[in-house]
Amino acid sequence: MNRNRQLPFLEKRNYVRRRAEDAARLLPFLGGILLLLPILRNPIATPEHETGAGVLYVFAVWVMLIVIAARISFALSDRQTDEKGRKPHEKEHE
Amino acid sequence: MIGFNALIIVSVIYVIFLFAIAFFADQQAARGRLGWLQSPIVYTLSLSIYCTAWTFYGAVGYAARSGLEFVTIYLGPTLIMIGWWGIVRKLVRIGRTQRITSIADLISSRFGKSNLLGVLVTLLAVIGSTPYIALQLQSVTLSYAVFANESGTGTEAIDLNSTAFWIAVGLILFTVLFGTRNLDANERHHGVVTAIAFEAVVKLVALLAVGVFVVWGVANGPSDILARIDASPIAEWDLRPGRWAGLIFLSAAAFLSLPRMFQVMVVENADERAVATASWAFPLYLMLMSLFVVPIAVVGLELMPKGANPDLFVLTIPLSMGQDKLALLSFLGGFSSATSMVIVAAIALSTMVSNHIVMPIWLAVTSKGATVSGDVRQVVLIARRCSIAAVLGLGYAYFHYSGGGSALAAIGLISFTGVSQVLPALLGAIFWRRATRHGAALGLIVGFVVWCYTLFLPSIGGATLISPEMLEHGPFGIGWLRPQALFGVVGLDPVIHAVVWSMLLNSLVFCTVSLMTFPNPLERLQGMQFVNVFEHSANARGWSGNAAGAEDLLVMSQRILGPNQAQRLFQTIAQKQGKAGLLPDPSVDFLEQLERELAGSVGAATAHAMVAQITGGASVSVEDLMAVADETAQIMEYSSKLEEKTDELERTARQLGEVNTKLTELSVQKDAFLGQISHELRTPMTSIRAFSEILRDVQDMTPDEQRHHASIIHDEALRLTRLLDDLLDLNVLENGQVALNIEQTNLYDVIERSLAAALSAVESETLSVVRSIDQEQIMIATDGDRLAQVFINLINNARKYCDHAEPKLEVQVCLRENCVEIDFRDNGTGISQADQNLIFEKFSRLTDHHSAGGAGLGLAICREIMTNLKGSIDYLPGQNGAAFRVKLPLK
Numbered sequence: 001m002n003r004n005r006q007l008p009f010l011e012k013r014n015y016v017r018r019r020a021e022d023a024a025r026l027l028p029f030l031g032g033i034l035l036l037l038p039i040l041r042n043p044i045a046t047p048e049h050e051t052g053a054g055v056l057y058v059f060a061v062w063v064m065l066i067v068i069a070a071r072i073s074f075a076l077s078d079r080q081t082d083e084k085g086r087k088p089h090e091k092e093h094e
Numbered sequence: 095m096i097g098f099n100a101l102i103i104v105s106v107i108y109v110i111f112l113f114a115i116a117f118f119a120d121q122q123a124a125r126g127r128l129g130w131l132q133s134p135i136v137y138t139l140s141l142s143i144y145c146t147a148w149t150f151y152g153a154v155g156y157a158a159r160s161g162l163e164f165v166t167i168y169l170g171p172t173l174i175m176i177g178w179w180g181i182v183r184k185l186v187r188i189g190r191t192q193r194i195t196s197i198a199d200l201i202s203s204r205f206g207k208s209n210l211l212g213v214l215v216t217l218l219a220v221i222g223s224t225p226y227i228a229l230q231l232q233s234v235t236l237s238y239a240v241f242a243n244e245s246g247t248g249t250e251a252i253d254l255n256s257t258a259f260w261i262a263v264g265l266i267l268f269t270v271l272f273g274t275r276n277l278d279a280n281e282r283h284h285g286v287v288t289a290i291a292f293e294a295v296v297k298l299v300a301l302l303a304v305g306v307f308v309v310w311g312v313a314n315g316p317s318d319i320l321a322r323i324d325a326s327p328i329a330e331w332d333l334r335p336g337r338w339a340g341l342i343f344l345s346a347a348a349f350l351s352l353p354r355m356f357q358v359m360v361v362e363n364a365d366e367r368a369v370a371t372a373s374w375a376f377p378l379y380l381m382l383m384s385l386f387v388v389p390i391a392v393v394g395l396e397l398m399p400k401g402a403n404p405d406l407f408v409l410t411i412p413l414s415m416g417q418d419k420l421a422l423l424s425f426l427g428g429f430s431s432a433t434s435m436v437i438v439a440a441i442a443l444s445t446m447v448s449n450h451i452v453m454p455i456w457l458a459v460t461s462k463g464a465t466v467s468g469d470v471r472q473v474v475l476i477a478r479r480c481s482i483a484a485v486l487g488l489g490y491a492y493f494h495y496s497g498g499g500s501a502l503a504a505i506g507l508i509s510f511t512g513v514s515q516v517l518p519a520l521l522g523a524i525f526w527r528r529a530t531r532h533g534a535a536l537g538l539i540v541g542f543v544v545w546c547y548t549l550f551l552p553s554i555g556g557a558t559l560i561s562p563e564m565l566e567h568g569p570f571g572i573g574w575l576r577p578q579a580l581f582g583v584v585g586l587d588p589v590i591h592a593v594v595w596s597m598l599l600n601s602l603v604f605c606t607v608s609l610m611t612f613p614n615p616l617e618r619l620q621g622m623q624f625v626n627v628f629e630h631s632a633n634a635r636g637w638s639g640n641a642a643g644a645e646d647l648l649v650m651s652q653r654i655l656g657p658n659q660a661q662r663l664f665q666t667i668a669q670k671q672g673k674a675g676l677l678p679d680p681s682v683d684f685l686e687q688l689e690r691e692l693a694g695s696v697g698a699a700t701a702h703a704m705v706a707q708i709t710g711g712a713s714v715s716v717e718d719l720m721a722v723a724d725e726t727a728q729i730m731e732y733s734s735k736l737e738e739k740t741d742e743l744e745r746t747a748r749q750l751g752e753v754n755t756k757l758t759e760l761s762v763q764k765d766a767f768l769g770q771i772s773h774e775l776r777t778p779m780t781s782i783r784a785f786s787e788i789l790r791d792v793q794d795m796t797p798d799e800q801r802h803h804a805s806i807i808h809d810e811a812l813r814l815t816r817l818l819d820d821l822l823d824l825n826v827l828e829n830g831q832v833a834l835n836i837e838q839t840n841l842y843d844v845i846e847r848s849l850a851a852a853l854s855a856v857e858s859e860t861l862s863v864v865r866s867i868d869q870e871q872i873m874i875a876t877d878g879d880r881l882a883q884v885f886i887n888l889i890n891n892a893r894k895y896c897d898h899a900e901p902k903l904e905v906q907v908c909l910r911e912n913c914v915e916i917d918f919r920d921n922g923t924g925i926s927q928a929d930q931n932l933i934f935e936k937f938s939r940l941t942d943h944h945s946a947g948g949a950g951l952g953l954a955i956c957r958e959i960m961t962n963l964k965g966s967i968d969y970l971p972g973q974n975g976a977a978f979r980v981k982l983p984l985k
Contacts, residue, residue: 021179028177035169035342039335052320054162054333055388062172062381069176070374076179077370 300427305386
């Protein structure tokens with residue numbers, strides 16, 4: 001395929017940025033659902049206590065959310081431009 | 095064992111160190127070295143004031159009582175921060191574009207600058223925060239008591255009350271010193287933020303150190319800890335779904351609506367990019383703070399005797415194991431958590447109290463308003479300082495009279511539920527354009543009342559306010575009004591019951607009333623700007639521009655911002671409009687910018703009221719507003735490039751218009767000049783001719799008569815020469831052919847010489863001159879004679895035109911960076927704005943020329959001289975009289 005052919009949609013950079021914005025909007029919902037999952041546990045069906053496992057689960061979800069948020073944050077601030085279309089901060093110093 | 099006195103010394107040294115950090119950061123900021131002060135790391139760390147002593151001591155106690163549930167308090171903020179793109183980013187942008195000073199300011203400003211809403215939110219915040227501040231004082235005094243007990247001094251030996259009192263005094267001192275240094279809240283408190291960022295590090299390190307000690311020092315690593323968790327009483331804990339979900343929601347809501355969080359998150363934010371970093375770094379901080387809470391609680395329950403206060407495990411575990419240094423570090427961590435929260439809360443609350451309660455009252459009491467009354471800046475600063483003292487005083491009083499006691503977590507949740515009542519109005523403000531101020535106010539009131547009735551009074555007031563019978567059977571025996579079982583819903587946890595009902599009724603009233611009422615035009619425009627803040631930063635609002643006198647506005651701004659800053663602001667705006675001088679056109683943009691600048695000092699509602707006083711009342715017609723709104727909507731359709739071009743065209747058009755009027759005026763003047771000059775030349779010529787004819791033709795004339803006629807001829811010839819000299823002088827100066835005699839001159843000598851020349855002995859008695867001799871001792875490189883010529887002219891003008899019964903001339907010298915400004919100010923009526931543009935033109939004489947006696951060339955010559963001396967001379971408006979500013983370069 002001819003790579004120089006003009007793309008019919010957004011240029012790739014913008015597309016990647018929009019995708020990161022979508023992810024940033026979705027992430028809190030994912031986090032909310034994962035953190036609310038423990039309330040579905042039925043204490044009658046599983047009478048033995050699992051506090052240790054609960055601790056592990058909550059902290060695992062927490063760490064995962066932090067990692068994804070960091071990834072998204074870098075994707076957004078890397079290409080962050082203000083309304084006047086100025087280049088990102090780092091590029092000004094290059 | 096650490097003695098109690100040693101502990102006092104360590105905390106005093108720590109506090110001195112904090113003062114030093116804050117002072118150093120303020121110094122750096124004052125020198126403009128803002129680099130690291132604005133870094134995302136400092137921003138993230140400053141957010142950590144969310145973790146108060148409630149986290150530091152209370153989380154472990156909470157875990158010991160209710161297992162993993164403590165973590166919900168940190169999961170809510172985590173969800174908000176990882177979802178920063180939706181809410182926090184918008185709040186920060188609105189805060190920056192609208193120059194918001196507090197959460198009360200945001201709500202009041204969004205709903206048509208309604209001060210009622212500002213007062214409501216302020217009251218709610220103060221009532222909600224007071225127990226929380228008391229809690230911090232209590233936790234610090236408790237931690238002192240732990241050390242006192244250990245070292246054998248005994249609790250009774252230390253007066254807990256006086257400890258709390260001195261802590262409160264120290265906090266007031268710190269907050270007043272670093273929190274009210276600069277008036278403009280948007281200039282940010284770098285010292286305070288840096289100090290709390292440092293405290294954030296201390297508390298994290300302290301808690302991690304205790305955690306590491308517990309896991310690897312007491313237990314045998316992580317797997318051992320997990321085993322101990324499952325063996326401990328904590329394992330008995332069962333997750334209660336209602337509380338789990340409800341508390342996650344509550345902590346998320348409180349994170350957004352706590353005044354102190356709003357202060358660090360929005361008001362102190364200097365760079366939007368910092369929010370992106372905080373979106374993951376702050377959850378990481380929270381996660382690390384919570385990481386060792388359960389292990390510490392488990393080990394504490396094992397080691398400590400039954401009945402030991404689990405809220406203090408963080409301190410008592412290291413102490414009981416003989417780890418004094420660790421205990422000390424842990425004490426400092428708790429101390430940091432408490433103090434940083436109190437300081438920021440006091441700043442946030444005092445800003446709200448002074449802007450929304452004190453200033454409106456002050457404005458109403460001094461009925462003449464901002465234009466006449468004294469320096470507003472001082473009033474605001476004093477109001478803010480008193481409010482800080484009052485807020486902390488309230489906290490101390492609450493601590494003193496409640497006697498402490500209840501578990502830390504309980505007070506925290508009650509306070510959270512109270513401040514969260516702002517949430518529906520806050521979210522409505524930034525996402526719902528048609529939300530109205532009636533809806534917001536009623537929603538807030540309903541939420542507040544429900545919170546008081548179901549949670550605050552039953553738990554805080556004890557049996558005095560709500561009796562056990564009332565709790566059991568409801569007021570007057572009405573069962574469905576029972577405070578902890580509203581509408582007959584029984585069996586809910588009291589906190590969750592209060593959260594559900596207060597938030598539900600609050601939101602319901604807010605939405606319903608908003609749907610049923612109409613917003614006023616100002617609300618609609620503010621709503622559009624808040625909700626669509628990312629689409630357009632250009633704002634429109636309904637000031638009918640022509641009504642405002644730019645000069646009056648300048649006078650008022652000088653009082654609030656200080657003369658220098660105000661004059662600089664006006665000059666920049668005037669330049670942007672393409673106008674020379676100090677007074678810009680009172681366009682909508684200008685008024686809006688001015689109002690926003692003032693809002694940074696006194697809050698949006700007050701600033702609006704002040705500008706309204708001058709522009710002739712806020713009564714802007716709906717048509718006007720709609721016209722402005724339509725205009726904005728149209729402009730938004732253009733691309734930004736086109737917009738820029740339009741601006742440029744507009745500027746050019748305004749310049750052209752100005753030049754055109756000036757040209758027309760000049761042409762009229764030129765005609766007048768020709769008439770004038772022939773008149774001026776002909777009058778002396780006529781008398782010279784007449785008298786010389788008499789001398790020639792009349793034969794028998796006494797020598798006396800001859801001398802008389804000859805002297806008239808001589809006088810008239812002198813007058814002619816003077817006029818021609820002036821014309822010649824002007825011509826030479828205008829063509830730049832003048833030879834200047836530049837040498838080092840003392841300004842004092844020049845002024846002294848000019849005054850001597852201009853005022854003869856008799857006249858100097860009528861015109862009194864006020865000078866500042868000390869400031870005049872400046873050496874400048876200039877042409878002293880030419881400068882004196884300018885001064886003489888200005889002094890003569892004051893002598894001739896100042897129409898005050900006791901004319902007074904003030905000569906003020908002010909040294910700037912590379913120039914010196916000499917102001918000549920008299921106390922007459924001054925020069926009307928229309929004439930201010932003309933006075934420097936040739937042959938412009940404003941009054942009847944007989945009284946003046948000159949040809950109207952004086953100021954024109956002055957201006958040419960100053961141009962040749964590389965300086966300038968301008969008319970200075972807004973000074974209660976005619977005032978001229980002569981500006982000279984120093985080198």
